[in-house]
Amino acid sequence: MRPSPAPAAGPLTGTVVVDLSRVLAGPFCTLQLAELGARVIKVERPGSGDDARHIGPFVADESAYFVSLNRGKESIALDLRDAGDRGLFERLLARADVLVENFRPGVLERLGFGWDAVHARHPRLIYASVSGFGHTGPWAQRPAYDLVAQALGGLLSITGPVGGPPVRVGTSLGDLAAGLFAALGIAAALAERAHTGRGRRVDVAMLDAQVALLENAVARFAATGEIPGPLGTRHPSIAPFEAYPAADGPLVIACGTDALFRSLARVLGAPALADDPRFASAAARNAHVEALHAALAERLAARPRAEWIAVLDAAGIPCAPIQNVAEVLATPQVRARNMIVDVDQPGVGRFPVPGNPIKLSDTPDPPTRRAAPALDADRDRLLRWLDDGLRPPD
Amino acid sequence: MRPSPAPAAGPLTGTVVVDLSRVLAGPFCTLQLAELGARVIKVERPGSGDDARHIGPFVADESAYFVSLNRGKESIALDLRDAGDRGLFERLLARADVLVENFRPGVLERLGFGWDAVHARHPRLIYASVSGFGHTGPWAQRPAYDLVAQALGGLLSITGPVGGPPVRVGTSLGDLAAGLFAALGIAAALAERAHTGRGRRVDVAMLDAQVALLENAVARFAATGEIPGPLGTRHPSIAPFEAYPAADGPLVIACGTDALFRSLARVLGAPALADDPRFASAAARNAHVEALHAALAERLAARPRAEWIAVLDAAGIPCAPIQNVAEVLATPQVRARNMIVDVDQPGVGRFPVPGNPIKLSDTPDPPTRRAAPALDADRDRLLRWLDDGLRPPD
Numbered sequence: 001m002r003p004s005p006a007p008a009a010g011p012l013t014g015t016v017v018v019d020l021s022r023v024l025a026g027p028f029c030t031l032q033l034a035e036l037g038a039r040v041i042k043v044e045r046p047g048s049g050d051d052a053r054h055i056g057p058f059v060a061d062e063s064a065y066f067v068s069l070n071r072g073k074e075s076i077a078l079d080l081r082d083a084g085d086r087g088l089f090e091r092l093l094a095r096a097d098v099l100v101e102n103f104r105p106g107v108l109e110r111l112g113f114g115w116d117a118v119h120a121r122h123p124r125l126i127y128a129s130v131s132g133f134g135h136t137g138p139w140a141q142r143p144a145y146d147l148v149a150q151a152l153g154g155l156l157s158i159t160g161p162v163g164g165p166p167v168r169v170g171t172s173l174g175d176l177a178a179g180l181f182a183a184l185g186i187a188a189a190l191a192e193r194a195h196t197g198r199g200r201r202v203d204v205a206m207l208d209a210q211v212a213l214l215e216n217a218v219a220r221f222a223a224t225g226e227i228p229g230p231l232g233t234r235h236p237s238i239a240p241f242e243a244y245p246a247a248d249g250p251l252v253i254a255c256g257t258d259a260l261f262r263s264l265a266r267v268l269g270a271p272a273l274a275d276d277p278r279f280a281s282a283a284a285r286n287a288h289v290e291a292l293h294a295a296l297a298e299r300l301a302a303r304p305r306a307e308w309i310a311v312l313d314a315a316g317i318p319c320a321p322i323q324n325v326a327e328v329l330a331t332p333q334v335r336a337r338n339m340i341v342d343v344d345q346p347g348v349g350r351f352p353v354p355g356n357p358i359k360l361s362d363t364p365d366p367p368t369r370r371a372a373p374a375l376d377a378d379r380d381r382l383l384r385w386l387d388d389g390l391r392p393p394d
Numbered sequence: 395m396r397p398s399p400a401p402a403a404g405p406l407t408g409t410v411v412v413d414l415s416r417v418l419a420g421p422f423c424t425l426q427l428a429e430l431g432a433r434v435i436k437v438e439r440p441g442s443g444d445d446a447r448h449i450g451p452f453v454a455d456e457s458a459y460f461v462s463l464n465r466g467k468e469s470i471a472l473d474l475r476d477a478g479d480r481g482l483f484e485r486l487l488a489r490a491d492v493l494v495e496n497f498r499p500g501v502l503e504r505l506g507f508g509w510d511a512v513h514a515r516h517p518r519l520i521y522a523s524v525s526g527f528g529h530t531g532p533w534a535q536r537p538a539y540d541l542v543a544q545a546l547g548g549l550l551s552i553t554g555p556v557g558g559p560p561v562r563v564g565t566s567l568g569d570l571a572a573g574l575f576a577a578l579g580i581a582a583a584l585a586e587r588a589h590t591g592r593g594r595r596v597d598v599a600m601l602d603a604q605v606a607l608l609e610n611a612v613a614r615f616a617a618t619g620e621i622p623g624p625l626g627t628r629h630p631s632i633a634p635f636e637a638y639p640a641a642d643g644p645l646v647i648a649c650g651t652d653a654l655f656r657s658l659a660r661v662l663g664a665p666a667l668a669d670d671p672r673f674a675s676a677a678a679r680n681a682h683v684e685a686l687h688a689a690l691a692e693r694l695a696a697r698p699r700a701e702w703i704a705v706l707d708a709a710g711i712p713c714a715p716i717q718n719v720a721e722v723l724a725t726p727q728v729r730a731r732n733m734i735v736d737v738d739q740p741g742v743g744r745f746p747v748p749g750n751p752i753k754l755s756d757t758p759d760p761p762t763r764r765a766a767p768a769l770d771a772d773r774d775r776l777l778r779w780l781d782d783g784l785r786p787p788d
Contacts, residue, residue, distance in 0.1 A: 011579075011586035011594065023650075024609075036582045051650070056631045056680070057610070057617035064613035065631070115755070132712075134753065137730030143712045145648035147627065147635055151714040154722040156627065156637075156646075158564030161555060165644075166637070166716050168627040169563050170552030171609045178751075180574050185405075185752035187581035188430045192405035194588030200405065201755035208751035211722060211733045215418075215565045216451070218734075219458035221719045222745040223451035228719050233541065233550070233562040237450045237459070241541055243550075243560070250559075252550075254539035256417075256445070286450070318526075318537045320545040322560050325615045325622050328548040328605060336531030339605045340612075351616040357572075357602035358579035359528065361509070361595035 009364050010037025015190065018043060018089075018096040019073065023052045024146070024172055025130045025206060026102035027069045028179035033098070033186065034072050035356040037363075041096075041382065042070065042373065043089060046077040049375040059348045067372040068353040071343045075373035076382050080111050089113075091386045093122050097193075098186055102130040105140045115201045126189045126199040130182045134205030144206055149174030153210025158217050160230035167230075177209040239285040240264070243322065244297050246305035253296070254318045258282065267315045268299040338365050345371045403758050404431025409584065412437060412483075412490040413467065417446045418540070418566055419524045419600060420496035421463040422573035427492070427580065428466050429750040431757075435490075435776065436464065436767065437483065440471040443769040453742045461766040462747040465737045469767035470776050474505050483507075485780045487516050491587075492580055496524040499534045509595045520583045520593040524576045528599030538600055543568030547604025552611050554624035561624075571603040633679040634658070637716065638691050640699040647690070648712045652676065661709045662693040732759050739765045 015038040019030045027050070034040045044050050052066040076092075078085040093099060099118065101108055108114050115127050129135055132144025147168055150156050155173065156166040185202035193199055217228045220236060228236065233252060235241035240261070243250040255261045258274075258281065265273040273279055273295060278288040285292050300308060305321055312319040323331065329340050329352060341355040350368075359365060409432040413424045421444070424434045438444050446460040470486075472479040487493060493512065495502055502508050509521050523529055526538025541562055544550050549567065550560040579596035587593055611622045614630060622630065627646060629635035634655070637644040649655045652668075652675065659667040667673055667689060672682040679686050694702060699715055706713040717725065723734050723746060735749040744762075753759065 011582040015585075028609075032578060036579075054676070056677070057614050059617045064617040065610050068610070068613045119755075133727050134731050136753075137727045139727035139730075142707065143710055145632075145635065145650055145712045147629065147646045147648045148712045148714045151637075151646045151716045152722070152725065154717055154719045155564060156716045157718040159553065160561055160564075161558060164555060164558070166627065167554055167561060167624070168629075168636075169567075170549060170554075170622070170624060171607050171611060172629075173563075173567070173607070176607055176609060177574075180571075180578065181751045184426060184574065184578045184581055185430075185754065187578055187585055188405040188752075189754070191409075191581055191584035191588060194585060200757070203753040203755075204751055205731060205753075207725075207727060208731050208733045208749075208753075211728055212748045212751040213565050213567070213570055214719065214722070214748055215422075215570060216459050216462070217565060217719050218723070218746060218748055219462045220451050221723070222747075223453045223458040228564075230561070230564060233560065235541065235562075235566075238539075241539065242562075243545075252541045252545045254541045256539055282448070283450070313536065316537055318539045318542045320542045322545045322550045323548055324551040325548045325608065325611050328546070328608070329612070329615070331546065331601075333527050333531045333533035333601060334605055336533075337528050337599060337602050339602045352612060353616075354606045354608055354612055355602075357575045357598055357606040358582075359530075359597040359599075359602075360579065360583070361513075361597075363594070 010035070011360065012190070013037035015039065015098065016096045017041065017098040017100060018092050020099070020101040020103070021130065022050045022102060024069065024175035025178045026100050027052065028176050029128070029130060029182040030073065030100050031069055032180065032183040036358065040073040041092065041378070042073050042075045043092070044075055044077050044375055046079050049075070049077065053375070059351065062345060062348045064351065067343055067345050067348070070372040071353060072370040073373060074378035074382065075375055076379050077376035080113065088386070093118065093125060095386065096125060097190065098126045098128065100128045100130070100182070104143065105131055105135045119199065119201070122199070124193065124197060124199050126186055126193065126202065128182050128186050128202035128204070130178050130204050132206050134208060135203045146172040146174035146206070149206035149210050153207050154214055154217065155210055158228050158230055162230060162232050164230065174206045174210060177213055178204050178206040181209050181212070234289070237286055238282070239289045239292055240296055242293070244293070244300045246300050246303060246308050248304040250322055251305045251308060252320050252322065253312065260317055261285065263315050264317050267311055267317065268296065270299055338367055342368045343371060344368060404429070405754065406584070407431035409433065409492065410490045411435065411492040411494060412486050414493070414495040414497070415524065416444045416496060417449070418463065418569035419573045420494050421446065422570050423522070423524060423576040424467065424494050425463055426574065426577040430752065434467040435486065435772070436467050436469045437486070438469055438471050438769055440473050443469070443471065447769070453745065456739060456742045458745060461737055461739050461742070464766040465747060466764040467767060468772035468776065469769055470773045471770035474507065482780070487512065487519060489780065490519060491584065492520045492522065494522045494524070494576070498537065499525055499529045513593065513595070516593070518587065518591060518593050520580055520587065520596065522576050522580050522596035522598070524572050524598050526600050528602060529597045540566040540568035540600070543600035543604050547601050548608055548611065549604055552622050552624055556624060556626050558624065568600045568604060571607055572598050572600040575603050575606070628683070631680055632676070633683045633686055634690055636687070638687070638694045640694050640697060640702050642698040644716055645699045645702060646714050646716065647706065654711055655679065657709050658711050661705055661711065662690065664693055732761055736762045737765060738762060
């Protein structure tokens with residue numbers, strides 16, 4: 001029998017989240033809430049459930065992708081067009097603190113579960129929507145996937161090799177960023193509700209979240225009128241700050257201050273570089289970044305990467321190898337911080353997933369996480385809970 | 395005279411944040427809190443202040459970078475080694491709900507303002523630290539910049555052209571992600587404190603935040619043992635999902651379902667593609683992604699991008715041009731969602747910054763934001779506020 005899904009202790013322990021969301025942005029949002037202690041009840045379409053159940057990679061016919069996003073959640077299958085199931089869903093909302101959904105705008109409104117209707121019936125409920133373009137504006141109804149948000153939001157145009165083709169961020173940042181902002185809006189609304197007793201609507205668009213992450217690209221364009229392009233691994237306004245070739249492969253070096261650059265020049269056996277007028281100040285280094293690259297690359301090519309990292313580390317200069325995913329999972333600091341945890345999934349066995357990056361005092365951060373639910377796995381227990389308004393949600 | 399920096403109305407209105415942080419991860423965290431209504435008081439080093447004041451791009455000698463991250467905050471300059479200033483800082487903490495800092499671990503402890511000491515004196519205060527590697531583990535003392543976190547965290551290894559050099563995400567995601575997770579931890583701790591009356595320590599590492607965003611790269615490695623590499627604009631397990639060349643430039647197309655692919659094949663005038671056994675299911679398309687690319691590219695090359703986007707949009711197929719930053723700022727949906735707002739900065743004039751992607755019901759989202767503070771600009775007002783414990787923080 002599946003162990004009782006008691007929520008992890010955390011700041012959101014006691015918070016009940018009803019989660020209608022599918023695939024990525026919404027489930028990533030509710031994963032953050034679950035990691036902070038909330039109880040997350042997935043309400044899935046009968047039959048096929050969350051689309052992510054059918055997206056690879058698969059292990060023993062289970063989607064590892066689905067498991068990584070939905071570990072520790074509960075599941076009930078409900079058809080929101082069926083009268084009986086609508087009644088059940090309404091009872092879930094009455095017990096919930098938060099509703100999260102990522103349908104196309106209008107879908108829940110047509111089903112009678114739009115914000116206005118739900119808020120009227122459940123004024124304490126926080127209602128969060130994550131969508132491609134948001135619930136307002138001329139494009140509200142357009143469909144979006146991660147790549148569309150990254151492309152429209154400008155991130156593709158500033159990511160890639162200099163002069164080369166644009167590339168997508170190798171992770172679905174269009175979804176993940178929207179999910180994170182939604183989780184932040186929900187947590188802030190929970191803090192407010194503790195004082196006001198009233199819930200808020202949270203409306204987060206994937207496109208908006210991309211724009212919010214453009215950082216200095218907007219300031220650069222506003223200040224200079226020049227359109228930012230891809231810069232490889234280089235920072236637009238700090239130098240040195242990019243990848244350089246050591247004898248056996250690249251390493252990255254980042255020096256944000258004159259003092260760090262002076263140390264770097266000394267470690268490279270070329271202290272005069274720090275007095276070269278082209279490199280003596282942050283502004284000068286940035287203006288002569290190609291010459292700087294050549295001067296550093298010439299020296300770095302003389303020794304292998306690991307040797308450089310050892311001496312740079314000893315001198316306190318920020319540097320790193322470019323690690324692949326296997327190396328990340330084996331990194332001592334990543335393990336020491338419990339950033340790779342194991343899920344013990346029935347029928348699959350244990351496998352690693354990223355842990356919770358929000359480390360909190362006096363809060364358990366166990367090295368394992370509970371399994372992801374089979375579709376509808378928690379129906380009976382949830383029905384008993386709804387029938388017994390007084391019993392705590394075990 | 396500078397207008398009174400009354401905080402924007404929002405769920406965190408009334409929350410006072412004392413912000414010791416510099417440059418990016420910490421200030422991006424407190425920017426999110428300010429956008430949600432919190433009052434943020436920057437405590438800066440006398441003389442030079444936040445290092446970001448000296449990082450370009452500059453407009454009329456003001457850092458547009460600094461302004462974009464610190465609009466709407468207040469500033470007081472304090473030397474935490476000076477007895478008088480330490481007393482003032484302690485009085486600020488007594489009035490604050492949240493402290494945010496991003497010093498190297500150990501710095502504040504040596505100054506007498508580490509978590510244990512501060513928590514003992516101010517048990518309600520939430521104390522958030524953002525650092526390169528976190529406050530625990532063997533690498534806690536190592537320095538990090540964004541690029542170091544991206545390189546160690548694996549993101550560089552999965553971002554870039556197929557077979558090409560790794561590239562950095564074109565925005566400082568190492569910092570921004572850590573700042574966002576920290577803001578989420580703080581908001582959750584505020585929600586908890588409303589019930590418990592006690593503050594928590596929030597400890598977020600840039601490296602940990604990168605690992606948390608690896609998404610399906612970890613699942614892929616765990617499921618297959620294959621080390622994920624860069625994929626250009628392609629999704630690792632959904633096809634079609636990448637950039638394709640139209641007659642005059644690339645556009646992105648993303649179809650996550652068989653129904654969408656069937657529509658795409660029809661719009662391209664090649665309905666038979668949807669019945670081709672290589673492309674008839676999601677798994678088949680993913681297994682034959684190169685052949686799929688060739689088949690789609692051949693048809694897409696026949697017409698210009700704008701024509702394709704019009705017909706694809708009409709058919710409900712997610713697609714987009716790859717927009718540069720100038721195009722992002724002019725996008726109707728971005729403007730309609732108020733995602734580009736103006737800061738009116740004394741001595742500089744108005745310039746655009748990204749807005750707040752968390753849209754909340756019954757919450758003002760004005761088209762302008764207050765200016766960033768000059769160093770120490772709010773000293774007198776803050777001292778009066780500290781002297782008058784009863785007066786609200788205007």
